[in-house]
Amino acid sequence: MSNSNGQAISDKSSKTTLSDKENGLDFKYEILSENHRNYDLSFKIIVIGDCGVGKSCLTINAVRNIFDESYNSTVGFEFFTFNVKINDKVIKLQIWDTCGQELYRPLITNFYRNSSLAIMVYSINSKETFDNIEMWLKELRTHSNPDAKVFLIGNKIDLENERQVTKQMGEKFCKENKLSLFLESSAKTGLNAQNIFIKAAKILFDEYNNYQKIEDTGEKKNNSQQEKPNQRINNKKIDNKPRKNHGGCC
Ligand code: GTP
Ligand code: MG
Numbered sequence: 001m002s003n004s005n006g007q008a009i010s011d012k013s014s015k016t017t018l019s020d021k022e023n024g025l026d027f028k029y030e031i032l033s034e035n036h037r038n039y040d041l042s043f044k045i046i047v048i049g050d051c052g053v054g055k056s057c058l059t060i061n062a063v064r065n066i067f068d069e070s071y072n073s074t075v076g077f078e079f080f081t082f083n084v085k086i087n088d089k090v091i092k093l094q095i096w097d098t099c100g101q102e103l104y105r106p107l108i109t110n111f112y113r114n115s116s117l118a119i120m121v122y123s124i125n126s127k128e129t130f131d132n133i134e135m136w137l138k139e140l141r142t143h144s145n146p147d148a149k150v151f152l153i154g155n156k157i158d159l160e161n162e163r164q165v166t167k168q169m170g171e172k173f174c175k176e177n178k179l180s181l182f183l184e185s186s187a188k189t190g191l192n193a194q195n196i197f198i199k200a201a202k203i204l205f206d207e208y209n210n211y212q213k214i215e216d217t218g219e220k221k222n223n224s225q226q227e228k229p230n231q232r233i234n235n236k237k238i239d240n241k242p243r244k245n246h247g248g249c250c
Contacts, residue, residue: 029198032083032090034063039083039092043204045197046111048136049121050129051100054155057187058121059097062194067187074099076107082197091201105139112143117151117180117200124154124184125162130169137177149180149203153196158186 047055056074061067063080074097082093096115098108112118120136122129133152140150154170167184174182181199185192 025195025198025202027202028087029202030085031194031198032085034081034083036083036090036092039090041089041205041208042092042094043116043201044094044096044111044114045117045119045200046096046098046108046115047119047121048098048108048140049100049153050123050126050132050136053100053121053123053126053129054187055100055119055121056097058153058155058185058193058196059095061187061190062197063095065190067190073101076104077111082201084198084201086202086205089205091205093197093201095197109139109143112140112148113145115144115148116204117149118144119151119153119196119200121153121155122165123156123159124165125156125159127164130154130165130173133173149200149207150177151181151183151196151200152179153192154182154184155187157184157191158188 047059049055051073052071056072056078057067059078059080063082076099078097080095080097082095084091084093096111098104098111118140120133120140122133124130137150140148152170152174154165154167170182170184173179180203181196183192183196183199185196187193
C-alpha cells in the first residue's frame with residue numbers, strides 16, 4: 001500500500017478486542033468502524049503538541065490502523081472519529097487533531113473550550129518538544145473547561161536509540177501536574193495508539209456514569225463538583241459549566 005507520493009504505508013488489519021488486561025484495559029470493549037453511525041454518548045477530544053511529534057500519525061493509526069512515513073503538516077486542524085463500545089454503550093470520540101504551528105494557536109484555543117479531554121503529545125527523541133509541554137498545558141488551562149482531563153503522551157518510542165526524554169521524566173511531569181494519564185507510544189508500530197483513545201473513552205464514560213449515579217440516587221450536588229461532563233447524548237448537546245479540576249492519577 002502506498003500514499004499519493006508513492007511512499008510506503010503500512011496497513012494493519014482492523015482490530016477488535018474484548019478486554020486486554022496486559023495493557024491496563026481490564027474492561028470489556030470493542031473497537032468499531034470509523035463510520036459507525038449510532039452512538040449512545042459522544043465526547044470531544046483535542047490533540048495538541050509541537051509540530052512533527054506525531055499527533056496526526058498517532059490519531060490516524062488509532063482510527064484507521066495505518067502509518068504514513070511522509071510528513072504532511074496539518075493545516076489548522078483535522079477531524080476524526082473513534083468509536084468504541086464499552087459495557088454495551090457506543091461511545092463516539094470526536095477528535096480534533098490540531099497543528100503545532102504557532103500561527104494557528106489562536107484558532108486552536110477555540111477548540112479547547114469545548115473539549116472534555118486533551119491529549120498532549122511530545123516525541124521521546126526531542127527534549128525541546130517535551131520542554132514545550134509546559135507551555136501547551138498552560139495554554140490549555142487558560143482556555144479549556146477547568147474540568148477537562150489531560151493525557152500526556154511520549155510518542156516515537158520506536159526511536160529508542162535516539163531517546164532524549166526518559167520515561168521517568170514523563171511520569172514525573174504527569175504526577176506533578178495531576179494529569180489523568182501518561183503513556184509512551186509509537187504511531188509507527190501502533191504501540192498504545194488505540195489504547196490512548198480507549199482509555200480516554202473509558203475515563204469520560206466513568207465520569208458520566210458517576211454523575212448519573214448521583215442524579216439517580218437523588219443526591220444533592222455538592223457546590224459545582226458534580227456537573228455533567230461536557231458531552232452529547234444521542235446527539236443532544238448537554239452543556240457543562242466550569243467546575244474544579246480534581247485531577248487524577250498516573
Ligand atoms: P503537525 O501537524 O505539523 O503539528 O505535526 P504532527 O504532530 O501531526 O506530526 P505527524 O503526525 O505529521 O508526524 C510527523 C513525522 O513524524 C512524520 O514523518 C511521521 O511519519 C513521523 N512519525 C510520527 N509518529 C512517529 C512514530 O511513532 N515513530 C516514528 N519513527 N516516526 C513517527
Ligand atoms: Mg498533524
